[in-house]
Amino acid sequence: MGNIRKSYGSNITTLGSTNDKIVLLEGDLADSTMSDLFEAKFPDRHFQIGIAEQNMVGIAAGLALEGKIPFVNSFAAFIAMRACEQVRTDIAYPNLNVKLVVSHAGLSAGSAGPSHHSIEDIGIMRSIPNMTVLCPGDEEEMKQVLEASIAIDGPVYIRMSAMDCPNIYTSKNKFNIGKAxxxxxxxxxxxxxxxxxxxxxxxxxxxxxxxxxxxxxxxxxxxxxxxxxxxxxxxxxxxxxxxxxxxxxxxxxxxxxxxxxxxxxxxxxxxxxxxxxxxxxxxxxxxxxxxxxxxxxxxxxxxxxxxxxx
Amino acid sequence: MREFERLENITKEARYLIIKTLIDSGMGHPGGSLSSVEILTALFFKIMNINPEDPGLNDRDRFIMSKGHGCLGLSTILNLRGFLSDKELASFRKNGGSLSAHVDMKKMPGVDMSTGSLGHGLSVGVGRALSAKINKQNHKVYVLMGDGETQEGSIWEAAMSAAHYNLDNLVGIVDRNKVQQCGNTEEIMSLEPYFDKWTAFNWDVKEIDGHDINQVVSALSQDNQESKPKLILCNTVKGKGVSFMEGDNKWHGGGAIKEFAKEAMQEVKLESK
Structure with a gap:
């Protein structure tokens, strides 16, 4: 079995070593979103923002305006809903190069309950102009989704399940934005x-x-x-x-x-x-x-x- | 000409242009535009390292108008400073025009974020200031807030993070005109003790008269206390310069201007015009 978050943690760390514009922002959930690997390797490019998602998204906008490529990590519910207006007005409207990588999508927060579930986020995100919305299904697809998201200059919402999942995608499958x-x-x-x-x-x-x-x-x-x-x-x-x-x-x-x-x-x-x-x-x-x-x-x-x- | 007089003359021209543009468009936010005039004049004509010929200059100081509804006032300052043409200013809130009621950085060179929804600008300023720290750049980031907008919780999230990251390259300015759309701030949702609130968030706070251009320039000229973001609390008067607008929340928006156009123009007219 694989895990999409694990794929994110290791692949963003690999990408971080060749692209120093990448910075990571997280809201006291690094061990849950598995971005802590990046933090350990690049402490100067990792920013703990605390439990303040609206501020985190706004800060990401500021960093992107200065040429950085900010990756914002939190749970899907808290980015797509708590910080929705900042995502729409501060990231999507100015079309900024911010990647929102969110975990615990769907019901994958399990017994944490509906406050932590996210069954609305695709609908919210895909109705926002300029936003690219990507939902990878396993580790390899996550890797390719991540690489594709960095290759475009603009806002991307990447939705990750927290569950372990079988690996179906292989390196022979090619993910392209806008393609099935x-x-x-x-x-x-x-x-x-x-x-x-x-x-x-x-x-x-x-x-x-x-x-x-x-x-x-x-x-x-x-x-x-x-x-x-x-x-x-x-x-x-x-x-x-x-x-x-x-x-x-x-x-x-x-x-x-x-x-x-x-x-x-x-x-x-x-x-x-x-x-x-x-x-x-x-x-x-x-x-x-x-x-x-x-x-x-x-x-x-x-x-x-x-x-x-x- | 003495520096004081030079800046004072700009504030007079700005107030004249604010009212002229407001009458012309029939809409706008005169109250908060008139209260910010000295602050914007000091920043754009004295303090900030900026160049209208090269608005994207890498080492320029950054400016974010978090109180995005002050667009009318900001537009006149940008026009006077050479960032916006007369034609662009004349298109304010007109069909097919380039300037709306709220700030759009893509249409307004010299501005470093699009704003309008309140409480967003300080976070963006924190991001820009953090980037300057990462890149070891020396420019400053200025964020002008309205007092009413600091009722938004996101402002205090941003305030906390600015102090946490020791952003001594960040300067917050509050236009404390004490009036918001539906009344006085202390009646709508009290902000006091306001100085103490910012101090408690670990900012270096200076309180000044926001209509005394010397005080504004002086407060903005001083370096931040080491490792601290600075907050300049500018006590101002909403609608400053047009007697019947002063302190009256009815003039937060300017829908009634047609009826009072003559009286308003009389109060801001320039000797030269």
Whole structure:
């Protein structure tokens, strides 16, 4: 099993040794976001801002205006919501080169509860002009997402799960901003995932094939914005049916982004699988909560099979 | 000409231009623009190392107008200093114009952050000052705040971090005109003891008369106490220079100017015009 945060910690430290413009800001959560490796290696380029996310984002704006490449680390909920206006007005509006790398996305904060969950952030972030929104699904994809984010001059929101996850992406897969990764080609149905739901999508695809003889295409959309409209259109024109799978509210996230494409091209049927617009009403580990929200392989498979009957 | 008179004349021209532009556009924020005139005059005409010919100069002093609604006043100062043309100033809040009610650094050379939503500017100033420390640069970062906007919690987050990082290259200035949109600050949400609040946040605080150009220049000229950010608490009068606007929150915004245009112009008219 891998961990996206671990990938972030080690890869940002590697990138930091060749690019001295990179500075890290964190709000008393370095051990949770795993940016502490960078702090140990580059103490002069690491700034502890304390528990003050609005200030942290504003400081990042100031550093970016002076030519630095600030990486802001915190939990998704606290950047996308607590500091939302600073992100929008101080980073996105002036189009500054700030990278917001946030952890504990979706339900991955587990028993910390809904205050620490983040099921709204994709919707919030993708509606902000100038913002690039990326949701990698495993360690290798995180590495490539990170490298791609540094290659562009502008604000980027990178959403990380805190959970351990299987590594699916290999160095043969190439992540590009604005492009889908076609993990598997198929003809009967399209499964679209983002973040760590990439794993569930692949498992569902395996079971569809082995147990039911159904051929599915799997698109991993780590790039939520810009969004690869062409790949989605191309796939749905061939399969006619598309399923979105995300650890996010079905309103505003991947499901909405794909629905917009389907509506605009005027062909194909869609179902959105995610969190059905409610705060979780129970307590438990991330795995337990995903099961509770029917976001496990078997629960998703059932929905897909039912959809195929329509 | 004595330096005092030179600066005093600029403040007169600025007040005239503020009212002229306000009448012309029909909208703006005269109260907080008129209260900041001496502060902005001292910064742009005496204190800051800046060059209108090269607004992005690497070693220039940085200026952030955290009270972004003071854009009317700032625009007139930028015009007088050569950063904005007469045509640009004349477009203030007009359809298709380049200047809105709030500061846009991309349209206003000489300004180092876009502002408008209150309580944001000091954090950005902290970021710029931190960068100067990392790069071992010697310029200063000036952030002008309104007193009302310091009701925002983010100001105090920023104040805490500036002191924590010993930012003695950062100068905060508060235009303490004591009036905000809906009334007096002490009635809306009291700020006092204000001097003590900044002192408690470990800033080096100086309190002055913000309409005495000599006091403003003198306070801004002094170096920061070592390892401390400096706060200049400028006691001012909202609407300063137009008697019926002074201290009246009705003139926070200037929607009523059409009705009072003649009277306002009479109070700020220049002998030469």
């Amino acid at each position: 990764t076609i993990l598997r080609e198929g003809s009967d149905i399209t499964l679209v995932s983002t973040g760590t739901m990439m794993n569930e999508a692949m498992q569902v695809s395996d079971l569809l094939d082995k147990q039911h003889g159904i051929s599915s295409e799997v698109l991993q959309m780590a790039s939520i914005k810009p969004f690869d409209i062409d790949s989605i259109s191309h796939s749905i024109r061939r399969t006619g049916k598309i399923v979105t799978i995300e650890e996010h509210n079905i309103i505003g996230g991947l499901g909405s982004a794909v629905s917009e494409v389907v509506a605009e091209i005027g062909t194909g049927k869609i179902i959105r699988i995610g969190i059905n617009d409610h705060f979780t009403d129970t307590v438990g580990t991330p795995e337990f909560l995903l099961e509770h929200e029917f976001l496990t392989t078997n629960a998703i498979l059932k929905k897909v099979l039912k959809f195929l009957e329509t």
